Amino acid sequence: MSQDFQTDSRQMLGRLRGVMAQDAAGQARLDQITHLIAEEMRIEVCSIYLFRDEDMLELCATEGLNPEAVHQTRMRLGEGLVGRVARTGQVINTDDAPNTPGFRFMPETGEEGYSSFMGVPIQRLGEKLGVLVVQSKDARSFSEEEVYAVEVVAMVLAEMTELGAFIGDGAAMKARHQHPVQFRGTTAQEGAARGHVWLHEPRVIVTNLIGEDPVRELERLNEAVDELRVGVDRMLTSARFGDKEQLEVLEAYRMFANSKGWMRRMEEDINRGLSAEAAVEKEQSTARARLGQVADAYLRDRLHDLDDLSNRMLRILTGQGTGTAAEMPSDPILIARNIGPAELLDYGRSLKGIVLEEGAVGSHATIVARALAIPLVIHAKNITTEAMNGDPILVDGDQGVAHLRPGETVIAAFRDKMAMQAKAQERYASIRDKPATTLCGRTLSLTMNAGLMADLPSLEGSGADGVGLFRTELQFLVRSKMPKRAELSELYSRVMDAAKGRDVVFRTLDIGSDKVLPYMKPTDEPNPAMGWRAIRVGLDKPGVMRMQLQALIRGAKGRPLSVMFPFVAQREEFNAGRAELNKALERERILGHPLPATMRLGAMLETPSLAYAADQFYRDVDFLSIGGNDLKQFFFAADRENERVRRRYDTLNISFLTFLQGIVERCMATDTPLSFCGEDAGRPVEAACLAAIGIRSLSMRPASIGPVKSILRRTDLDELRSVIDEAGRRGDQSVRPCVMDYLREKL
Template sequence: MQDRTESESRRLLRRLRDTLAAPGDGQARLNSITHHIADSMRTQVCSIYLFRDPDTLELCATEGLRAQAVHKTRLRLGEGLVGRVARTGQPVNTANAPAQPGFRYMPETGEEVFPSFLGVPIQRVGEKLGVLVVQSREAREFSEDEVYGLEVAAMVLAEMAELGAFLGHGARPEHRLAAVFRGVPAQEGAAEGQVWLHEPRVVITNPVGDDPEKERARLAEAVAMLRQTVDEMVSSADLASDEGRGVLETYRMFTRSRSWLRRMEEDIDLGLSAEAAVDKEQSHARARLESTADPYLRERLHDLDDLWNRLLRILTGQGRDTGIPMPDNPILVARNIGPAELLEYGRRLRGVVLEDGSVGSHAAIVARTLAIPLVVHAGRITAEALSGDTILVDGDSGVVHLRPEDSVAAAFRERIAMQAKAMQRYAGLRDLPATTKCGTTLRLCMNAGLMADLPSLISSGAEGVGLFRTELQFLIRTRVPQRAELAASYRRVMDNARGRPVVFRTLDIGSDKILPYMKRIEEPNPAMGWRAIRVGLDKRGVLKMQLQALIRAAAGRELNVMFPFIADGDEFACARGMLTEQLEREAALGHQMPTAVKVGAMLETPSLAFASDGFFRSCDFISIGGNDLKQFFFAADRENERVRRRYDTLSLPYLGFIEMIVHRCAEHGVPLSFCGEDAGRPPEAAVLAALGLRTLSMRPASIGPVKALLRSIDLTALREVIEEGRALGVTCLRPAVTRFLADAG
């Protein structure tokens, strides 16, 4: 029986391959496919449902149902048995379809005389294309061999869709039509360029294998090469943590899994080529992992995809280097990307678009550092984009236009040109002070995290670095950096600052910033968990080493150290005590000491605003970390698009809280700054200045627009707008502030 099934399956796959090669349009191919599958499986019905849009399936071809239902019958994702297969990615096999929960009767199809139903997903590497269904008059469940055989046929259909066999029938966009993706903005800005795929999709041109023995041998040879590659990675890896080595060991164990290899060999026996068998196993495993409730297993998808893609590239010879030169204006498109990989591209990129990622991810931090627009959660863009496609990225709204129409591109270019003119105007203000019409002068600083940022210190007109993120030196490595490496890096930062002050924030890891060599702690809410100074006070060795490196880097110069995420005065006292200990240690060792040391706290939790007077007296400076403070004040996760935009920085309760902090610092003569995205937005910056803040720290590109606005307004008049809003009891000041700024020109 098994031999007959294998022989029949190979005959069917050859017929499907011949259909792909035959002349004719997409509809003719679909009609021929349903006929061949129904004939091979000895069923009265075979139907193909394809996605018309992400939520709608359409009957695109059938053998056995009424022809007039084709392109008329549609279902929503999850609706009926076909919709259930599409939603879950799992087969449905039943002898009595009408008795199944969620069954939907579609009278226009005439399917009521076919109670037996078997539906399997048509999918490729996590991308759902449609559903393949067979039905019969005989009330029976289909055998495991039949289910398996239909899955193999569905796999070939997915590959045929990849090759464009069904263009115009929902399975795959034409790669020529305009497409719009609505993602989540993670870094502001607008850019036009050409797509550069980080990992070009492997296209399988031979889904059917004629010689099973030859295909088995190809698979075995490729797996052996993969194992050798992984073994070399394990032996050469310089990893400081057990977890980092554990990940690679898991890679090695997976490549030696006999069940993994056996499943692919069984697919080959049924008629698939070696690469199609790998692709089928990847697609099925992805569907299983995506539906699991275990977050750890879902996170392993990226790791397993890497292994499968390595194996596919060995089999197909399609490396990452496709021979196409990188365009002059590349916009990177990827599922996801690590900080080190993104830094390798550097400032060549005009923008980045990711299918996954998050607003606070490592990639987002680097994109902000490089000042390039970033959009995340742009679903399915890697499947639809081709390297070289024209692409427009709107990092302000999170919208991406792929192969845009001329009218859309023209409007977009006009907007970019207006921004470029504005930047030229801002450049003329570089050496002028940020002095308002009422005579108040503000100090505008920049945020940084890499040596590549430092040239912006001079060109932007920043008066110093209000926040240097030291965690990036840790995030882009596969091991803990050595003290000497850190000291040399911090020394170069100070050298390039050319005498301007630099505030070094100590290691801020945890939450969304997990080091590659750090064991991940599963927490229900990591943003409010073990992170930043909490990690530093528990893992003192790393914090002490970093403090020693900072002291050595500042030899003969002023050192400014800021501790992140301080929630109460005792944490700050403990952290400051550690710094004092390291200063005494370094002095005892005979190292040259800083000329002065200033120690500050980052106020990111509401609790710290209510700390004792003693805490404020103990600080040399305080910086409001606006990004975290706002999410904790409003209880609105900044990674959650449903809630983060619901709450406005210019709400009066929040501004009242900021003003309370301003007053507390003023009482004790503590210098106060505001650091975060809101400091770089001109309307918000103006209101913060009106509340009494005199130092703002932002990304370099924001300094020009903020300075231009501050120099054009009277803070006394803006203050009157704030007080008027309070008297009227309004919740949000944005409409009133917008009117004030418009009147000011």
């Protein structure tokens, strides 16, 4: 590449800096930019197309086309060459535009006669903002140097857009990060919250885009890279050697930090006129754009590494995020791409709500959010790009929606919803200490799910009869190394102390699937939900199971103890687990430690196979707990993490209720206590139907106990059972419609 062109590139960026410095309205700036690009490149046409919404591009400024077409010409994403550039994020460079696939002639622009076309995406960190187009009458392809120059200008335009350089009059763009935006995601934890945005990883805003002194900018880049490398080396030094997986990740980090290609590209960008920050972000934007096109998991991880290193570099160069943190608002709504359980626990109950771009319905972060009773919406695409610290936001966990910078109408409706919920909570509080006795005289046991000490205060406030499921894996997931037996024993003892004599059912370690311990090498399985998890891991690693069983026995301190094994698929697995418990009890007896006053051992019925186990299994277990979340996904062959299928199948489907009824009948015949645990137990309509088919114990999140108790106390289960049976005789697919009609009439 010639030195002359590099000088011209810097000259163009220098003139752009002058445009940015002027006190001008947004449209005037856009017009000046198209003029100077056309002049510098000695071409006839330069145009800027910007997104008006996520599907529509608008011609916002032009030099060379019909000026009356500005703000009148629009095209959809993917339409014409401009739309193709916007959709794919790839440059189109052709010497024969009219005969290029996808070309769309727009007569109102007066673009006939321009053979050459180059379109470059205007995007920032994967967010599509528009397209920069240059055209020429000469039938030629633009050179590599010219393509690069326009790409650099497009990147600067993206930053200027981010900084609000093109607002100020009605014809220009709307102010970014100021207008209301609704994000429709997926419900992971119900509830409503109103507050202000707190970004888990605040976005670095680059204000210094163009470098005046390339030598000084190169010095700044090298100083930042040196600091970055020292930091990565420090992480490697402090890493626990022997943890091969962790070391591999950090070695990959160091490889990128020392990448000559990465450095060379950034140095070239600086020599062409960019600041050190802009050069780093240009590389980051390239990596983000590639991320969306790479299917290979390994390559995606490496691109994520590069993205993270770029963020670290930008923080070093700008000083953002390296000094005193901004003050968290008093009503924080946490916004993040994703978050781990330990990080979430660090925030604790200070959070009013959480919105994630990624996340999973069954992830351990979701379990922590449920334990803390914090409304959570996941799969809210692009919210980390749009949200700014301090923005007002409403989180509707019931609908899976987040309203960022909401208007007054939305705020008023949301305020009414929260008021109605508060009134309902008052009604539930009035029956907190009353039994869940139905109109037909049957009393159900309503217990709560827990997994943290922070859950236990809800035992009193919710009116729960006890803890039907205490998830013991959370104590393993939030640590960087395996917890010690003494630590677990102390925790289990405190859990039982907090229960004040109420029954607590401890589920043994349920890891695998989406719950991978930080210090345990993950297994690459094609379908982890049906793979090496839960009791399968415990039986293959009996040392861990024995340690936990000993901790539970010691934590009981002579009190009654209830334990259940998760994900039992056949009788032999339960028997093997019981043998390990008997060994632990015998060991504790020999050591002279007090044994539990009574010992109840149960199993979670989460696989259809266990429903058909021999009668002897039902006699062997002290109790059974139906794990509704897993059982339903296996029954319907519908992955509960897959949004395309998980909502397609209804819990109140006749076939599923009939299957559950078969389990109820087997338990009644063998006198085996049965409970139902899962999301459906906490949904009032579903809970009433489960009670109607004979399930007398339900375990749910604490906030659901009030609504479930309320509907049960106003329902005649015999009448409801008749409604369900009649729907079956008619051949209905689901009993939901007729049950809803019945409840509306009766309640």
